[in-house]
């Protein structure tokens with residue numbers, strides 16, 4: 615154990631500070647004509663920054679050199695996007711790309727070089743795909759205005775069809791802001807090639823919650839998200855509950871939980887050793 619620790623200490627001292635570069639965030643998807651925000655975080659510890667640069671397909675478009683007296687930083691808008699510096703501190707640099715085009719797709723890399731004497735270089739990045747069409751809200755199909763408590767509420771949700779080949783957004787149903795349990799969800803595909811997920815919720819469950827619940831279908835692509843909403847409405851008949859109560863004599867809960875919680879990761883986060 616002691617030997618192991620010593621080896622690590624020796625190794626650290628010979629290689630110097632590692633992990634100068636922290637998280638590098640590049641959105642996986644962006645849309646034509648829109649913007650994308652790129653973030654590069656670092657922790658220099660004992661060393662100082664010589665330069666920080668951003669590259670697109672190996673072409674430099676941002677440079678920050680603190681020791682440069684006249685121009686600390688340089689932006690180089692390319693033919694496929696414009697660049698602005700959004701934020702710069704001792705810990706991170708955030709740039710925004712605008713006027714995105716299909717050709718703005720590609721590999722985005724943040725490169726950091728430490729000061730003399732080490733001139734240690736670290737880099738990390740990710741691929742961003744620029745899509746022709748903005749992600750629209752999903753389409754809800756087949757829902758009705760009002761249901762009976764004895765019916766199953768069925769509402770389909772599918773992504774808007776795009777005229778260009780594009781990655782399919784992921785879909786998810788929420789009720790009152792929380793993810794719907796899988797047992798109330800049915801994936802489907804239509805003969806026309808639409809894919810979706812249908813909500814299949816017993817009207818009884820909505821009746822038990824007072825007769826109305828707000829349902830939301832979310833379409834997510836990378837960090838982009840759009841929703842379509844529907845109020846689920848069930849006719850609440852007070853009399854039927856009284857009947858139930860007197861006929862069974864006990865209250866039985868068979869409904870189970872309508873919703874579960876979820877956490878969605880939104881950005882591509884890379885951390886290089």
Ligand SMILES: *[C@@H]1O[C@H](CO)[C@@H](O)[C@H](O)[C@H]1NC(C)=O
Pocket residue numbers: 671694716717718719720721
């Ligand atoms: C960058 O590379 C990607 C794929 O490798 C390509 O689609 C894109 O057109 C390139 N863009 C430029 C400006 O080089």
